[in-house]
Amino acid sequence: MKGKLFVIGFGPGSFEHITKRARDAIQESEIVIGYTTYVELISGLLTDQKVVSTGMTEEVSRAREAVRQAEMGKKVAVISSGDAGVYGMAGLIYEVLVEQGWIEAEGVAVEVIPGISAINSCAALLGAPVMHDACTISLSDHLTPWELIAKRIDAAGQADFVIALYNPKSGRRTRQIVEAQQILLKYRSPDTPVGIVKSAYREREHVVMTTLEKMLDHDIGMLTTVIIGNESTFVYDGKMITPRGYQRKYTLTADEQPLKPHERLRKENEPWALGDRSDDGPSTEDRSGENRMIDVHSTEEHSSISRTVHDRSNDERTSAVDLHVGSRTPYDWAAEALMTLQQAHGSAVATSTVAPISPSTPAFRQQSIFECAVSPGVVNKKWTPQQMVLLAEVAGDKGEIEYTPHHQMILRIPTEDPSAITAQLREAGLLLMPVGDVVQIKACDFCDGEKKDAIPYAEELNRLMGGLQAPKELKLGVNGCGMACYGAVKEDIGIVYRKGAFDLFLGAKSVGRNAHPGVPVAEGIPSEEIVPLLERIVTRYREEAFPNERFHKFFKRVGEIEGFAYRDMTAVKIEDAVCGT
Ligand code: SAH
Numbered sequence: 238m239k240g241k242l243f244v245i246g247f248g249p250g251s252f253e254h255i256t257k258r259a260r261d262a263i264q265e266s267e268i269v270i271g272y273t274t275y276v277e278l279i280s281g282l283l284t285d286q287k288v289v290s291t292g293m294t295e296e297v298s299r300a301r302e303a304v305r306q307a308e309m310g311k312k313v314a315v316i317s318s319g320d321a322g323v324y325g326m327a328g329l330i331y332e333v334l335v336e337q338g339w340i341e342a343e344g345v346a347v348e349v350i351p352g353i354s355a356i357n358s359c360a361a362l363l364g365a366p367v368m369h370d371a372c373t374i375s376l377s378d379h380l381t382p383w384e385l386i387a388k389r390i391d392a393a394g395q396a397d398f399v400i401a402l403y404n405p406k407s408g409r410r411t412r413q414i415v416e417a418q419q420i421l422l423k424y425r426s427p428d429t430p431v432g433i434v435k436s437a438y439r440e441r442e443h444v445v446m447t448t449l450e451k452m453l454d455h456d457i458g459m460l461t462t463v464i465i466g467n468e469s470t471f472v473y474d475g476k477m478i479t480p481r482g483y484q485r486k487y488t489l490t491a492d493e494q495p496l497k498p499h500e501r502l503r504k505e506n507e508p509w510a511l512g513d514r515s516d517d518g519p520s521t522e523d524r525s526g527e528n529r530m531i532d533v534h535s536t537e538e539h540s541s542i543s544r545t546v547h548d549r550s551n552d553e554r555t556s557a558v559d560l561h562v563g564s565r566t567p568y569d570w571a572a573e574a575l576m577t578l579q580q581a582h583g584s585a586v587a588t589s590t591v592a593p594i595s596p597s598t599p600a601f602r603q604q605s606i607f608e609c610a611v612s613p614g615v616v617n618k619k620w621t622p623q624q625m626v627l628l629a630e631v632a633g634d635k636g637e638i639e640y641t642p643h644h645q646m647i648l649r650i651p652t653e654d655p656s657a658i659t660a661q662l663r664e665a666g667l668l669l670m671p672v673g674d675v676v677q678i679k680a681c682d683f684c685d686g687e688k689k690d691a692i693p694y695a696e697e698l699n700r701l702m703g704g705l706q707a708p709k710e711l712k713l714g715v716n717g718c719g720m721a722c723y724g725a726v727k728e729d730i731g732i733v734y735r736k737g738a739f740d741l742f743l744g745a746k747s748v749g750r751n752a753h754p755g756v757p758v759a760e761g762i763p764s765e766e767i768v769p770l771l772e773r774i775v776t777r778y779r780e781e782a783f784p785n786e787r788f789h790k791f792f793k794r795v796g797e798i799e800g801f802a803y804r805d806m807t808a809v810k811i812e813d814a815v816c817g818t
Contacts, residue, residue: 240313240346241307242313243312243315244349245314245316246259246316246319246351246353247259248318249318249437250278250436250437252281252282254438259352263316266312266313268287270290270291271290271315271317272299276288277290278318303330304345307345315330321349324375324403354373356371356462359434362432362434362437363464365478365479366464366466366470368479368480370467371400371401372399373400375404376402376406377403387417391423394425397424399464401465402414402465403462404459405462406458407458418453428450429467429468430447430471431463431465432464432466433455434462436460437462464477485606486605486649488607610641610670610672612667613668615695617682623665627662631661631662632648636648636649636650644679647672676702678695678698679712679714679715680715680717681723684718688717691717691764694715694734694739694764694768697768698715701768701772702775708791712728713729713730713775716732718733726742726745727755729789730744731755735760738761739761739762740760740762741759742755743798744789745789746787749814750814753808759801774799778791
């Protein structure tokens, strides 16, 4: 009978943080082998297992003994704190097995059972310091030459990794942590947040929040893990937090949205903001400025999908959050979770809780990128050389200018104060629009202005709807003659002016291998009807589409919009492919 080796990580040390599989495996074992302190930590889980506990430095003999017992047919648990594969026993067990020519198919069975490593348990006690690219470095030079450890600290410091230092210091080894600090100070600010956690989830648990400069003033020992933040890590209310991304993008501010505030208060423009939902608590006026969350879906199966809605008349901070509605970044989910919680507790301070993570908070060192779309106009497609020069000037060395397929240049500029930039660009006659999941009017150049009859409609549509937030980017094509050479029929919504009236195309699939034009739903719509009709169509989409649902999918799902029926335009069936495949 072959035995079995369980290599078990039992987590930081409390019973709540041991996995079920680890408990079961300990139960199933006949022999438990581990460092004395660890065996004592899990002694509450032991029943009639034979215990082999040894001193700290006898790891190799512990591994050999474990393998020997398993080969004799025993079920053996080798225990490590945290995760057995992180400076634990797992590697050593395999090394002993390899030395003996073990192969899985014939030798004793081996099961490595994962546990919560110190980097995770200590991070949880500190807040969310890991979040982004991080590494663990053991400062023990017992098995690794110091030169190599120093080289790794240097590389990690240079590459801006969050660093978890294991085995930072012992009674005998006291220099390493001092040298580690000196190396890191070459690359990081002295006030970089540092968290020191001793005995996480154990009896003498102790958590200290300090800085790279002051970290050595605190008690550090063998049971301590030191977590060093990266350039963006900040401390808020005693919590150490590393933002998820290095750059935070924001677009034109709320007061620059194309609709004037009084226009925005019309229900057809902000359908979600004015609903007289009886279950929605106080009226909008009573709660202006406060973030609200409402359910935007009527069908039962989606009734649990909600989205955040913000008062547009509020400040820049609100609009920065607003930007992602529809595209749903992890930041949105986190903000929404907070708001849900606050609503559940009847708190009235929803916005102030979100505020500390806004780009304007000084402790927040994340780079802010202002992003906006620039063009010579809705109709005009010609840049003047002066406008091009200005574009280059405002972008500067650090900015980015992206040439897009949508009649716009996207500007991305690191700045906290975009107003100076936008003022200059507007002064030069350029049209600025927010980017992301917004409505964009894509007009043709009306044969350089020769076929000008439909121009006022394009401009009116842009004035009314250009830049409005939408569940997903929505392109509305306007072409001035039946040639439709700017491809209006290939946009989400397309109108083509012909013989004094408009033809309407709905639901083109503009991207993908199975792209197809929109459904030609009507011909000869009288000019005076086209703008209100498109407003109603766009409003319905904004009101009823799911977050991220493209217009063509929405049209297919609802089957009818403004009396126009959906028809399948895919002549040949071809598999869809997602981005990157
Ligand atoms: N296998 C373990 C690491 C063993 S090396 C794991 O995955 O966590 C021993 C080092 O781990 C200690 O010097 C300390 O830096 C860290 N450590 C382990 N448990 C810890 C705890 N409960 N609290 C703080 N640090 C801990």
